[in-house]
Amino acid sequence: MNDTIRIDEAAGSAGQAPALTAEAFREAVRAKLKYAVGKDPSRATAKDWSMALSLAVRDQVVERWFESTKASHAGQKKHVYYLSMEFLIGRLLNDAVCNLGIEAQVRTACAELGIDYQAQLEQESDAALGNGGLGRLAACFMDSMSTLGIPAHGYGIRYDHGLFRQRFHDGWQVEEPEDWLVSSRAWEFERAEMAYLVKFGGQISFDGHGATYWRADETVKAVAYDTPIAGWKGRHVNTLRLWASRPVEVLDLGRFNHGDYMSAAEKTIRAETISRVLYPDDTTAEGKELRLKQEYFFTSASLQDILRRYLEDNDDIRKLPEQVAIQMNDTHPAIAVAELMRILADDYRLTFPEAFEITRQCLSYTNHTLMPEALERWNTNLFRKVLPRHMQIIEWIDYHHLAEVQGRNLPVSLDNIRIIEWGSEIKMGSLAFVGSRRVNGVSALHTELMKQTVFKDYHLLYPDRIVNETNGITPRRWLYECNPGLRALLLEAIGDGWVDNLEKIEDAAKFATDASFRDKFAAAKQANKVRLAAEIERRIGLRVDPTALFDVQIKRMHEYKRQLLNVLETIALYQAIRRGPGAEWTPRVKIFGGKAAPGYQIAKRIIKLANDVARVVNNDPIIGDRLKVAVLPNYNVSLAEVIIPAADLSEQISTAGMEASGTGNMKLALNGALTIGTLDGANVEIAERVGPDNIYIFGLTADDVAGLRQRGYNPNATIDSDPTLKGAIDAMVNGTFSPDDHGRFNEVADRLWHTDWFLVTADFQSYFQTQRTVDVDYRDKTRWTERSILNTTKVGWFSSDRTIRGYSKDVWGVEPNF
Ligand code: GL7
Structure with a gap:
C-alpha cells in the first residue's frame, strides 16, 4: 500500500505544520478508500468517503503525534494526567483539519473528488x-494542553453508549441508546497490548510480616483506546486514552462445551457492562454499584498506566x-487518593505516611x-463490598487526618471535616480535598x-489549598471552526494571532464603531441565523424568520438553570402579544435545547411544558412571526456548533x-x-x-438568595402581587397549553406557589422587565451590532488556554512550551 503523502517542506515554517498539497491529499484519500476502506469510488457511500477522508487526515495527525511523544520523552518534563469520567469531544474531522491548517487543501481535494466537505x-x-x-x-x-505543548494524557472511559439520544414523542422526552460506535471510528487506535487488570470485591489478608494481600473475587481487564488530540497548527499532539472493560477470559469453555451457552458468556457480559453506558448526572439508586465500579475501573487502570510510564x-x-x-x-476519580496509596503501600512497600505524602x-x-x-x-457497606482494601485506607486517612487536625487548636468542627460520616457514608469531596495538593x-x-x-472548615485548616481557575473554552472549536463567517472577518481585520492568544481579539474592539466592519459583522451573524433557521425547519418542521431576535437557552435541563423561568416569560409575552397584537413587538424566536436526566421527572415535565407552549404559540394566527418557540431535540456538541454562532441573546x-x-455563556x-x-x-x-452596557443583568444576587432562603421565602405573596406572573402560571394550569390534560402542569405550578426553592417567582418581574428592555434595544440594529462586537472582542480572557496556563502555574507546576 502506497499512501505516503508528499509534503511541501518549503512551505512550513518553524513550529508550524508543513504544508500539504491538495493534489497529494486527494491521492491519499483515494488510496485510503481503496486500501483501508476497501471500496471502489463508483460504489463508495458517503460514509465510506468520510472514513477515507478521516483516515487521510489522521495520517497527518499521527506524524505529529509521534514527534510529540518523542519530544515529551526526551524532554523529561513533568507530565499532566487529566482524569475525567467524561470527555464530550463531539466530532473530530473538522477539528483536526482546522488545527493542522490544511483546510484549503482538504476542501480543494474534496471538490476534485466530487464530494462535499460539509456533507462529509x-x-x-x-x-x-x-x-x-x-x-x-x-x-x-x-x-488547550496540546496547543500549549504541555505533555499530557486525558484518561476516561470508552463507553459503548454515550449520553442517550433524545427524541420527543408528543412533546415528552424519550431516551434512546446512543450508538456512536455503530460505524467504525477513524480516530481511535485500539491498544490490545495496553491492558491492566482491575480487581473488585473479595478479602484482605495480612501475612504477619507487614505485607497485605487483596484477594479479589472479580477481575476485569481495562484495554486502552487512544485518540490523538492535535493542538493549534499541529505543534503538539497529546493522547486521550479511554478504557474499555473486557473479561480476563473470553469464554468459559467448560460451560460452553456442556451446551450452556448463555452462562458461558456470563463473565464477558459482566465485565463489559462496566464500560457499557455513560451515566446521566442524576444517578439512580440501582446504578450505584455499577457507577462505583466504573469510577474505580478507569482510575485504577489510569494510575497503573501512569506508574508504568514513570518507571520507564x-x-x-x-x-x-x-x-x-x-x-x-x-x-468521580477521587478514589485515586486511596488507589495511589494502595499501590505505593502494597506494591511498592512504602509506609502509609510516606504513601500519603506522595x-x-x-x-x-x-x-x-x-x-x-x-x-x-x-455508603460504606457498598464501598467495603466493592473495594475492601480502599475502605481500610480511607479509614486510615480519616483517622490520621483528624489526629493531625486535633493538635492544631483551630475553630473547626470535627464533624465537618470527617471523611466518613457517622461511619456510614464516605464523602468523596472530603477525600479528594484531603488527598490533594x-x-x-x-x-x-x-x-x-x-x-x-x-469547604469552609477545610479552608481554615489549609488556607493555601483552594485556588480559583475560572473555566474557559477553546477558541478553535468555538469560533474558528463553528463560525467561518466571523472567523474570516477577524482574520481580515486583525490577522490570526487571536486563535491561540484569544486576548488579542480585543484588537478588533476598535471596529465596533466602524460602519463597514459592523455591516460585515452583522452579515456574518445573519448568515449564521439563516443556517440555523434551515436547521430548525429540517429538525422540527418549524419555519422561523431569520431576522427575528434569536433568543437561546441551551444547556442540561435542570431546575436551578431555570428553563421554567424562560418558559413562563414566553407565556407572559404570548399573552401580552395576544392582548395587543397591534403594538410594536420585536419579533423573537425562543430556542431551547437540552436533555433531562432520565429519572428527573420534573425536568422532563418542563420539557413537555416547553413543547406544549411551543405548539400553541407557533400555531396561533394572532401571533404570527412576532413569537416562535423552537424546542430542538437531541442537543449535543454538533448542534451547539450551529446554534451558538446564530444567537443574539444568551x-x-x-x-x-x-x-x-x-x-x-x-x-x-x-x-x-x-x-x-x-x-x-x-x-x-x-x-x-464586557461592561454593564453590553450585558443584561437582573435578579437576586447569591447573597440575596442565601438571605431570602434563610428568612423563608413565601412565593404566594409575590405571585398574587404580579398579574403578569399570575396570568402565566394560571395559563399553565387552566389547560391553555394542555387542553387534553388540564392537570398536567399542576405539580409544576404547585411547586412555584408553595416552595419555589429556585426562586423563579422571586426573579420573574425583574427578568420580564429586562426582556422588554432587550426588545426595545434590539430594534436599534446598529447599536446592537456594536454591543455584539464588544462581546466578541472583550471576552478573550475566557479562552481555555488561559485556564490551562492557570492550572499549569498554580496547580501542576509545569511550564507550557508555547
Ligand atoms: C458543572 C457545572 O454545573 C457548570 O456550571 C460548570 O461550568 C461545569 C464545568 O466546570 O461543571 N458541574 C457539573 O456537575 N456539571 C457541570 O456542567 C455536569
Missing part, C-alpha cells in the same frame, strides 16, 4: 461521552511528584458544584462560595449561587450574543469584561 463532516457521529459542561470542559482542556524513565518511586501531576475532574503531592481536585445532592457520597473552583464566585460553605438565568461557572458571548443573566458563576466575570 456530518457523516461523523458525535462522541457524546459526557453530560454537559463538565465533560465539554475536559475536551476543551485537551485541546525513572527508578525512584518517591520522586513521582517531580514528574507527575494528576488532576481529578470532579470527585499522593498528596501528585493529586489535585477540581470541584464543579456546591449542590449537596450532587456531591458524591458512598490543590483544590480549585471554576469561577471566582464559585471558589469564594466553596471557601464560605462546603440565556444564563440560573438561581444565583447555583451555577458553578457555565461555559455556554462564554461560547455565546464570544460569538457575539448579548447575555441576559443573573450574577452567577462566570456571568459575574463576563459582566466585568
Whole structure:
C-alpha cells in the first residue's frame, strides 16, 4: 500500500505544520478508500468517503503525534494526567483539519473528488461521552494542553453508549441508546497490548510480616483506546486514552462445551457492562454499584498506566511528584487518593505516611458544584463490598487526618471535616480535598462560595489549598471552526494571532464603531441565523424568520438553570402579544435545547411544558412571526456548533449561587450574543469584561438568595402581587397549553406557589422587565451590532488556554512550551 503523502517542506515554517498539497491529499484519500476502506469510488457511500477522508487526515495527525511523544520523552518534563469520567469531544474531522491548517487543501481535494466537505463532516457521529459542561470542559482542556505543548494524557472511559439520544414523542422526552460506535471510528487506535487488570470485591489478608494481600473475587481487564488530540497548527499532539472493560477470559469453555451457552458468556457480559453506558448526572439508586465500579475501573487502570510510564524513565518511586501531576475532574476519580496509596503501600512497600505524602503531592481536585445532592457520597457497606482494601485506607486517612487536625487548636468542627460520616457514608469531596495538593473552583464566585460553605472548615485548616481557575473554552472549536463567517472577518481585520492568544481579539474592539466592519459583522451573524433557521425547519418542521431576535437557552435541563423561568416569560409575552397584537413587538424566536436526566421527572415535565407552549404559540394566527418557540431535540456538541454562532441573546438565568461557572455563556458571548443573566458563576466575570452596557443583568444576587432562603421565602405573596406572573402560571394550569390534560402542569405550578426553592417567582418581574428592555434595544440594529462586537472582542480572557496556563502555574507546576 502506497499512501505516503508528499509534503511541501518549503512551505512550513518553524513550529508550524508543513504544508500539504491538495493534489497529494486527494491521492491519499483515494488510496485510503481503496486500501483501508476497501471500496471502489463508483460504489463508495458517503460514509465510506468520510472514513477515507478521516483516515487521510489522521495520517497527518499521527506524524505529529509521534514527534510529540518523542519530544515529551526526551524532554523529561513533568507530565499532566487529566482524569475525567467524561470527555464530550463531539466530532473530530473538522477539528483536526482546522488545527493542522490544511483546510484549503482538504476542501480543494474534496471538490476534485466530487464530494462535499460539509456533507462529509456530518457523516461523523458525535462522541457524546459526557453530560454537559463538565465533560465539554475536559475536551476543551485537551485541546488547550496540546496547543500549549504541555505533555499530557486525558484518561476516561470508552463507553459503548454515550449520553442517550433524545427524541420527543408528543412533546415528552424519550431516551434512546446512543450508538456512536455503530460505524467504525477513524480516530481511535485500539491498544490490545495496553491492558491492566482491575480487581473488585473479595478479602484482605495480612501475612504477619507487614505485607497485605487483596484477594479479589472479580477481575476485569481495562484495554486502552487512544485518540490523538492535535493542538493549534499541529505543534503538539497529546493522547486521550479511554478504557474499555473486557473479561480476563473470553469464554468459559467448560460451560460452553456442556451446551450452556448463555452462562458461558456470563463473565464477558459482566465485565463489559462496566464500560457499557455513560451515566446521566442524576444517578439512580440501582446504578450505584455499577457507577462505583466504573469510577474505580478507569482510575485504577489510569494510575497503573501512569506508574508504568514513570518507571520507564525513572527508578525512584518517591520522586513521582517531580514528574507527575494528576488532576481529578470532579470527585468521580477521587478514589485515586486511596488507589495511589494502595499501590505505593502494597506494591511498592512504602509506609502509609510516606504513601500519603506522595499522593498528596501528585493529586489535585477540581470541584464543579456546591449542590449537596450532587456531591458524591458512598455508603460504606457498598464501598467495603466493592473495594475492601480502599475502605481500610480511607479509614486510615480519616483517622490520621483528624489526629493531625486535633493538635492544631483551630475553630473547626470535627464533624465537618470527617471523611466518613457517622461511619456510614464516605464523602468523596472530603477525600479528594484531603488527598490533594490543590483544590480549585471554576469561577471566582464559585471558589469564594466553596471557601464560605462546603469547604469552609477545610479552608481554615489549609488556607493555601483552594485556588480559583475560572473555566474557559477553546477558541478553535468555538469560533474558528463553528463560525467561518466571523472567523474570516477577524482574520481580515486583525490577522490570526487571536486563535491561540484569544486576548488579542480585543484588537478588533476598535471596529465596533466602524460602519463597514459592523455591516460585515452583522452579515456574518445573519448568515449564521439563516443556517440555523434551515436547521430548525429540517429538525422540527418549524419555519422561523431569520431576522427575528434569536433568543437561546441551551444547556442540561435542570431546575436551578431555570428553563421554567424562560418558559413562563414566553407565556407572559404570548399573552401580552395576544392582548395587543397591534403594538410594536420585536419579533423573537425562543430556542431551547437540552436533555433531562432520565429519572428527573420534573425536568422532563418542563420539557413537555416547553413543547406544549411551543405548539400553541407557533400555531396561533394572532401571533404570527412576532413569537416562535423552537424546542430542538437531541442537543449535543454538533448542534451547539450551529446554534451558538446564530444567537443574539444568551440565556444564563440560573438561581444565583447555583451555577458553578457555565461555559455556554462564554461560547455565546464570544460569538457575539448579548447575555441576559443573573450574577452567577462566570456571568459575574463576563459582566466585568464586557461592561454593564453590553450585558443584561437582573435578579437576586447569591447573597440575596442565601438571605431570602434563610428568612423563608413565601412565593404566594409575590405571585398574587404580579398579574403578569399570575396570568402565566394560571395559563399553565387552566389547560391553555394542555387542553387534553388540564392537570398536567399542576405539580409544576404547585411547586412555584408553595416552595419555589429556585426562586423563579422571586426573579420573574425583574427578568420580564429586562426582556422588554432587550426588545426595545434590539430594534436599534446598529447599536446592537456594536454591543455584539464588544462581546466578541472583550471576552478573550475566557479562552481555555488561559485556564490551562492557570492550572499549569498554580496547580501542576509545569511550564507550557508555547
Ligand atoms: C458543572 C457545572 O454545573 C457548570 O456550571 C460548570 O461550568 C461545569 C464545568 O466546570 O461543571 N458541574 C457539573 O456537575 N456539571 C457541570 O456542567 C455536569
